[in-house]
Amino acid sequence: MRRVWxxxxxxxxxxxxxxxxxxxRSDHYYEYTDEDIRPGRLRKDVAEGLSALNYVKxxxxxxxxxxxxxxxxxxxxxxxxxxxxGTFLNEREVPSRDGExxxxxxxxxxxxxxxxxxxxxxxxxxxxxAEIVEEVNKERYGLxxxxxxxxxxxxxxxxxxxxxxxxxxxxxxxxxELYAGLARLCEVVPENGMAVIILLAECRGYxxxxxxxxxxxxxxxxxxNSVPGRKVLALAADGDPTxxxxxxxxxxxxxxxLLTGPQSAMLAGSELITPTLQSRLLLEKGLxxxxxxxxxxxxLLAETTNILxxxxxxxxxxxxxxxxxxxxxxxxxxxxxxxxxxxxxxxx
Numbered sequence: 001m002r003r004v005w006x007x008x009x010x011x012x013x014x015x016x017x018x019x020x021x022x023x024x025r026s027d028h029y030y031e032y033t034d035e036d037i038r039p040g041r042l043r044k045d046v047a048e049g050l051s052a053l054n055y056v057k058x059x060x061x062x063x064x065x066x067x068x069x070x071x072x073x074x075x076x077x078x079x080x081x082x083x084x085x086g087t088f089l090n091e092r093e094v095p096s097r098d099g100e101x102x103x104x105x106x107x108x109x110x111x112x113x114x115x116x117x118x119x120x121x122x123x124x125x126x127x128x129x130a131e132i133v134e135e136v137n138k139e140r141y142g143l144x145x146x147x148x149x150x151x152x153x154x155x156x157x158x159x160x161x162x163x164x165x166x167x168x169x170x171x172x173x174x175x176x177e178l179y180a181g182l183a184r185l186c187e188v189v190p191e192n193g194m195a196v197i198i199l200l201a202e203c204r205g206y207x208x209x210x211x212x213x214x215x216x217x218x219x220x221x222x223x224x225n226s227v228p229g230r231k232v233l234a235l236a237a238d239g240d241p242t243x244x245x246x247x248x249x250x251x252x253x254x255x256x257x258l259l260t261g262p263q264s265a266m267l268a269g270s271e272l273i274t275p276t277l278q279s280r281l282l283l284e285k286g287l288x289x290x291x292x293x294x295x296x297x298x299x300l301l302a303e304t305t306n307i308l309x310x311x312x313x314x315x316x317x318x319x320x321x322x323x324x325x326x327x328x329x330x331x332x333x334x335x336x337x338x339x340x341x342x343x344x345x346x347x348x
Contacts (some may be wrong), residue, residue, distance in 0.1 A: 003127050004073040006056075006113070006120040014123070015056065016192055017073045018305055022081070023056045023115040024067040064116030069094075070101065071113070076124065077104035078113060088114035132304045133166070139193030139229070139306055141185055142169035145178045146200040147211040153266060157198050160294055165301045167196055175213040182223045193229035194306045196297065200263060203239040206247060217244045221252050230308055231256040232300060234293040236263040245323045252325025257300070257308065260321045265291035290318035 004017040015021075058064040069087035071078050080087040080094050080102040087094050089105055090112050096102045107113070109124040127135075142161050146154035154171055161167040172178045182197075189195045202209040206217045224231050233248075233256070235241055241260040248258045290296075300308045313322050 001127055001129065001132060002073075002076070003125050003132065004071075004076050005123040005125075006071070007123055009112075009119040009121060013191075015120075017071055017076075018307055019073070021056060021071045021073070022067055023058060023064065023069045023071075023087075023118075024081075025058050025061060025064040025116075058116055058118055061116040061118055064118070068115050069113070071107070072104065075104060075106060076122070077106050079104045083115075085116065088112075129304065136304060136306055137166040137168075139190050140165070140167040140196070140301075141189050141193065142167040142196035142198070143178065143181045143185070144169060144171045144198045145175075145181075145210050146171070146173070148173060150200045154198075154200060157200075157266070157294065161196060161198070161297075165196070165297065167194075169196070172211070174211045175215055178210060179223060182227065185227045189227055189229045191228045192306060194301070195224075195227050195229055195231045196234070196301070197224070197232070198234045198236065198293070198297075200236050201238070203235075203237045203241040203244055205243045208244070217247060218251065221248060221256075224256060225253050229255070230306060232259065232297065232308070233257070234259040234297055236261060236266050236293050238263050241321075245321060248323050249326055251327055253327050254325050256325040258321075258323040258325075259293040259296035259300075260323070261291045261293040261296070261319055265319065266294060290316045290320045293320065296320055296322060 006015045006017055006021075007013070008015070058068070063085050065081070065083040065085070067081045068083040069078060069080050078087065078089055078094060080096040082096055082099055082101070086096065087102075089107065091114070094102060094105045107122045109122060111122040113120045113122060144154050144158045144161065146157075151173070158169055158171045161169040170181065172181050178199075185195050199208070199210055203217075207214050208217050208220065220233075224233065235244070235258065237260055245258065245260060248256070252258070299312050300310070302309050
């Protein structure tokens, strides 16, 4: 399997290109709906697949058009999106068409792509399935937080992350250990990686009771906002998590997603219920209601990518709630994500 990366020559940042990736000055130019402002700018097959579209935002480059060029990793090939100043491959301008996407031009390892004033080096590598999975797993980190009376369930949840989703996970038994663990995630999670946190907690308004201590949910969100990469918080809740969900939606950054469900949904008697969403919901089209937050984790985390899988979210029924953060990072931030687009929005 061929994998594609772009390395930003100035910053030396390496971007994995796993889905069609648009370069431009503003990711708000497109509405990503049937009433798109200028739908002809993207190839028809790409426009229909916007649930898996990347965006590299050249926010500080006045020579870049709002939607400038596109790299399709399946070829891999580059095209111009009717930009004002042109898209260049190895210092030669690629063909452009008035009002629509230009023809695809094949790219090779070592090629240089120039958009506005920014130059990216193309890196191609042939990798086997096992090698890809190993590389993805190295970028997954997680925490499971629970009180002493929940240790058996926490142990099973930890085993699920480690054995089923290959997350480098540790279990914590106090709020102090939880926040120390979150601080460590700030240091070890790469920008293209994944952080997964499972909390067994009691919800009362904006307050969470975790491992015997109360903390304000906004404090937890603020700490998670500082962790690099994509973040998934699975909250197995006693009580009503509605206030936390509303706060998360408005104050969490767009690289974060919250899964909430009743803590009882994780147990059958004294045993953890094995996540079954992918087979039960996706393959058999729903043979029951989805409540277990671990089901959501099972569906979000794929084997060969740290791009979150979100296509299933609008198709299930049940008490499981999926909430996306909507807050945008400042333009000078290194990274933000567009989870509903299935991938990442990179800013330079």
